[in-house]
Amino acid sequence: MSTKKSGKITPSKKQLSDGSLIKWENKNNPEIINIARKLIFIAHNTLENGISIGARISSPNLGEVSRLAGTEGLNLLQLEEKYNQLWTAITTAEKDLYSTPNRHLETAEIKAKEKTLHDAIENFLDHMPRVFDPFAGGGAIPLEAARLGCRTFGNDINPVAHIIQRGSVEFPQKYGKPITYTRNEFLKLYPVFADEQPGKMVAEPTLNYGFDKITELDGYDDTVSKQPEIQHAQYIRIKNRLAFDVEYYARQMLAGAEKEIGHFYPRDKKGNSLFVNIWSRIGKCSNPSCGAKVPLLKQFYLSNPR
Secondary structure (H helix, E strand, O other): OOOOOOOOOOOHHHHOOOOOOOOHHHOOOHHHHHHHHHHHHHHHHHHHHOOOOOOOOOOOOHHHHHHHOHHHHHHHHHHHHHHHHHHHHHHHHHHHHHOOOOHHHOOHHHHHHHHHHHHHHHHHHOOOOEEEEOOOOOOHHHHHHHHOOOEEEEOOOOHHHHHHHHHHHHHHHHHOOOEEEEHHHHHHHOHHHOOOOOOOOOOOOOOOOOOOOEEEEOOHHHHHHOHHHHOOOOEEEEOOHHHHHHHHHHHHHHHHHHHHHHHHOOOOOOOOOOOOOOOOOEEEOOOOOOOOEEEOOOOOOOOOOO
């Protein structure tokens, strides 16, 4: 007797619509995230205001949601408009702040723009639900809640987990933003990319927020390849300041370590760096005519897949 099932079974992944938030390929889709954020905003404020939606919502299209809501449609449309106003205030303040050259100097102008952005974010969060995870671990739940625009709190008694939370949730939100430097300021902060010696920079160009000559950098290797272009650019824009700084200073630490102890890690005949060194005790052959030094190792391979 055959136990084989008849009929065609559609995998669960295939049953999800292209606009589904839980599809893996949509996890970084800004349009899908914005739809989810907007629906959360409307649902939360609908409950807060005591509005009853007397219809089943099956579409992320908010115009359709408002139509299905019947007599309450006007209220939902107002909520959607409110969301758009609050979110536009954030994006406008971000664009204004992050496009200003040398915002790391924290001048009065920069502080005023930072306050505008902070107030816009706080105003938006006042209309969003709060999420608290008392056992946050590495911060997965606070991170996803923050991506959806919720006011998020995370805690963990483990200090290691707390540090991981800050690295995954707090620091990227604070420092993982674009930044624009004037050429001289960039070369002052990252002198390894300067042709001239530090302190002998060429004249600073007149500030022009139109960014006539701007060089965009995406990582350390990209910066190295664009080094000649940097010398003639008026402005240098880094897409993610945190990622760039982490890679830059990691490279500098690696170069410094190689300079100090690199002679302990000899290169091969082709000049390539060794991938790994195996350290072991050695045994010297007692035969006077031999004197060979034999590593006291059980095996020489790092792994033995079977």
